Amino acid sequence: MKELNLTLKIWRQDGPDSNGSFDTIAAPGINDEMSFLEMLDLVNERLINEGKDAVVFDHDCREGICGTCSLMINGQAHGPQKGTATCQLHMRKFSDGDEIVIEPWRAAAFPIIKDLMVDRAAFDRIVESGGYITAETGGAPDANIIPIPKPVADAAMDAAACIGCGACVAACPNSAANLFTSAKVAHLNLLPQGQAERHARVEAMVDTMEEFFGSCTNHGECQEACPKEISIDFIALMNRDYLAAKFKNRRTLSRK
Amino acid sequence: MQLDAKIPDGAIADKWTNYKFERKLVNPANRRKYDVIVVGTGLAGGAAAATLGEQGYNVKAFTFHDSARRAHSIAAQGGINAAKNYKGDGDSIYRLFYDTVKGGDFRAREANVYRLAEESVNIIDQATAQGVPFAREYGGLLDNRSFGGAQVSRTFYARGQTGQQLLLGVYQQLSRQIGLGNVALYNRSELVDIVVVDGRAAGIVVRDLVTGQVTSHSAHAVVLATGGYSNAFFLSTNAMACNVTAAWRAHRKGAAFANPCYTQIHPTSIPQSDDFQSKLTLMSESLRNDGRIWCPKSPDETRPPDQIPEADRDYYLERRYPSFGNLAPRDIASRAAKIEVDAGKGVGPLKNGVYLDFSDAIARLGRDTIEERYGNLFEMYERITDESPYDVPMRIYPAVHYTMGGLWVDYELMTTVPGLYAAGEANFSDHGANRLGASALMQGLSDGYFVLPNTISNYLAPLLGTKPVPTDHAEFQVAEAAATARFAGYLAIGGTRSPDAFHQQLGKIMWDYCGMERTKEGLEKALSEIPALHEEFRKDLRVTGSGEATNQTLEKAGRVDDFFELAQVMCLDALTREESCGGHFRAEHQTEEGEAERDDAHFAHVAAWEWTGDPANPTRHTEPLEFENVHLQVRSYK
Numbered sequence: 001m002k003e004l005n006l007t008l009k010i011w012r013q014d015g016p017d018s019n020g021s022f023d024t025i026a027a028p029g030i031n032d033e034m035s036f037l038e039m040l041d042l043v044n045e046r047l048i049n050e051g052k053d054a055v056v057f058d059h060d061c062r063e064g065i066c067g068t069c070s071l072m073i074n075g076q077a078h079g080p081q082k083g084t085a086t087c088q089l090h091m092r093k094f095s096d097g098d099e100i101v102i103e104p105w106r107a108a109a110f111p112i113i114k115d116l117m118v119d120r121a122a123f124d125r126i127v128e129s130g131g132y133i134t135a136e137t138g139g140a141p142d143a144n145i146i147p148i149p150k151p152v153a154d155a156a157m158d159a160a161a162c163i164g165c166g167a168c169v170a171a172c173p174n175s176a177a178n179l180f181t182s183a184k185v186a187h188l189n190l191l192p193q194g195q196a197e198r199h200a201r202v203e204a205m206v207d208t209m210e211e212f213f214g215s216c217t218n219h220g221e222c223q224e225a226c227p228k229e230i231s232i233d234f235i236a237l238m239n240r241d242y243l244a245a246k247f248k249n250r251r252t253l254s255r256k
Numbered sequence: 257m258q259l260d261a262k263i264p265d266g267a268i269a270d271k272w273t274n275y276k277f278e279r280k281l282v283n284p285a286n287r288r289k290y291d292v293i294v295v296g297t298g299l300a301g302g303a304a305a306a307t308l309g310e311q312g313y314n315v316k317a318f319t320f321h322d323s324a325r326r327a328h329s330i331a332a333q334g335g336i337n338a339a340k341n342y343k344g345d346g347d348s349i350y351r352l353f354y355d356t357v358k359g360g361d362f363r364a365r366e367a368n369v370y371r372l373a374e375e376s377v378n379i380i381d382q383a384t385a386q387g388v389p390f391a392r393e394y395g396g397l398l399d400n401r402s403f404g405g406a407q408v409s410r411t412f413y414a415r416g417q418t419g420q421q422l423l424l425g426v427y428q429q430l431s432r433q434i435g436l437g438n439v440a441l442y443n444r445s446e447l448v449d450i451v452v453v454d455g456r457a458a459g460i461v462v463r464d465l466v467t468g469q470v471t472s473h474s475a476h477a478v479v480l481a482t483g484g485y486s487n488a489f490f491l492s493t494n495a496m497a498c499n500v501t502a503a504w505r506a507h508r509k510g511a512a513f514a515n516p517c518y519t520q521i522h523p524t525s526i527p528q529s530d531d532f533q534s535k536l537t538l539m540s541e542s543l544r545n546d547g548r549i550w551c552p553k554s555p556d557e558t559r560p561p562d563q564i565p566e567a568d569r570d571y572y573l574e575r576r577y578p579s580f581g582n583l584a585p586r587d588i589a590s591r592a593a594k595i596e597v598d599a600g601k602g603v604g605p606l607k608n609g610v611y612l613d614f615s616d617a618i619a620r621l622g623r624d625t626i627e628e629r630y631g632n633l634f635e636m637y638e639r640i641t642d643e644s645p646y647d648v649p650m651r652i653y654p655a656v657h658y659t660m661g662g663l664w665v666d667y668e669l670m671t672t673v674p675g676l677y678a679a680g681e682a683n684f685s686d687h688g689a690n691r692l693g694a695s696a697l698m699q700g701l702s703d704g705y706f707v708l709p710n711t712i713s714n715y716l717a718p719l720l721g722t723k724p725v726p727t728d729h730a731e732f733q734v735a736e737a738a739a740t741a742r743f744a745g746y747l748a749i750g751g752t753r754s755p756d757a758f759h760q761q762l763g764k765i766m767w768d769y770c771g772m773e774r775t776k777e778g779l780e781k782a783l784s785e786i787p788a789l790h791e792e793f794r795k796d797l798r799v800t801g802s803g804e805a806t807n808q809t810l811e812k813a814g815r816v817d818d819f820f821e822l823a824q825v826m827c828l829d830a831l832t833r834e835e836s837c838g839g840h841f842r843a844e845h846q847t848e849e850g851e852a853e854r855d856d857a858h859f860a861h862v863a864a865w866e867w868t869g870d871p872a873n874p875t876r877h878t879e880p881l882e883f884e885n886v887h888l889q890v891r892s893y894k
Binding site for chain 1: 330386429636807
């Protein structure tokens, strides 16, 4: 166990329409076994003790699965450790004397609510437009009626692992949401159950995505920042399906 | 207060079918005339909101998260049980029912558990149709694994992320209904009160977590699917925001709270590393399929684990429970770990854990197979502890994980307030005194997809033609004013300590006296300390910031305030239940071998507490439990 003395530069902003600025906060005596968010908890506890407002940041499960946490840490979405969400990042990745710059996700489609908390509702709009298989409760056939080859199920699971945190958008120089959208499209479009709506789904989701987000220019930053290491191959798959959807005669969907 | 469970007549296997035929229906064209509020968008709430929306009701769904995809159901790792018998190893609905009643130490209602086992098979079909990518065999059929408390393989899984995948399935169905306009979602909105008018649930009061604004919403019926209360212990495996407020506010408005002392301590969490820790991280029970649990035989052991020879290791679960071994149920495995650690045989820098060792499994199956099964869990463990379980055994210790207690509900999932329902972990009904692994996802989805959408029409049908109580009704105005005053009150105290500081202290009292082992003396001590600490909270709380913008300190204050009141009834319930059963272990009631000793003659009942206005003196009611199918026996896993 080591003790770290850090200087934090944290973005503070009262609301979506106010001007924000960096607040420099000294964080001495940080135990390196702490998680990054536990370090922020401690900083907040100290701020409250001084009668100041705590720093607002989104977080919940602290197990890297709910996708609520965010933060640009020294300019990197979710910080320096690959494949790791902020809540799973530990202070042993930092050194004594470090200055750490902490900012919210930066993207026009994610307006700031307060301090480090942003509004990611645009992601929900994309899913609402088609990110599902229509299967109303009650009418499902036996689960083993359609065998799904293991490589297909595995690939769908690789895509479905997306936690919807928004790091891909924050890392993208264009604030594109192609990795997020393609992960949901691929998860459902790879599965046999998803074939009936395959073309309608990709069209609706891509079109909705484009209402909010920038365009993909294949930088690949999203894949590097993704805490679940989702591959940009899924973007290629989405693009292919999108193009195919434009030509597909839906009445012949049942034919190979 | 009358506790009528409304269990349908007939043989156990016919009750649910009979009920579904006999209940009143609302015809599809009339459903749009009804408004239903669903609070919580985890497995139970999300599934109920989506299904009710599909059926044609006007649904308003509320979540305090930013999105309907975040609820803590998402963190369930290992799997979901279903009596599919795809492995042909003798599973059946009856066996799942039997295992669950026995696993719950004979403190659950038989009829509810049977229904749960019946619906389990439909859940797998439903989730698969939605595109939930369950693990598959090479032939393309669904794979299963084993879980604690069962001798068959009935657990379906999606890597170590089963809860996530099932919740995303729910979220997708709910999103579809939102897109179609059948469900209106209110996000970042926290329930702060329930409104009851003329003895019926009339609606809810919510606080907008972005603006601080308090508003009312009314409906014909209200469903609470707001999860459990493990965070009363401060340190638990629950997400940071999990709280009891919705259930507690319902309790204060007349809903009985059942079996609050039934809390589950999960055996395989990563041990606490220091005082600053904000939460505990669970390692899935599925790891016990291939990991062997042991500790050194000697309390003075100092060698690293790989240098401790077999002769100096104690595989205590395999020794004490040869037929279930490392897959003994959670309560039993947890207590066994506590016994070893209390005897000074703990491992790790703080000697507060035991080993979960994969070296045998890696030698037998190869590293690749283990990586395929548990890779993401191993990575998570390494991120937190900086140790690789491929090379050194994991260190684990029990942690509070789930609460079997909750709002009392009848067979229809209705609380003691007509028109107010509770689903998922928020109710008390299906797990008795101990929940078996992979059963929480099953119960949440069964309640949400299949039970509530069938039972709610029985209440709604006679209300045809009535309008929900308008939100300018005096009761709503009173509740709004009280909520506004409550939150302004926290800000006005101007004391010296943060909500977290109080929460941490409360959690320590609960863990010390109402945790894995309880005694009369300890519980009485807790019952004198909690009200005193609550009094300090009222006088010395410090909440900075304002009530008109996002203020997480203020949100926390409201939740901690409710935990204080709940904690008292948890201790009272534990004190009055003079027996040991499942997750409730009273040191005074144990066998010579240290196993839990039930007292069926006096305690084969549900204890449901009624709010009296004084959190220290609620009224205890009982619902007798009858076991007509699974006969009462000493629960043995030896």
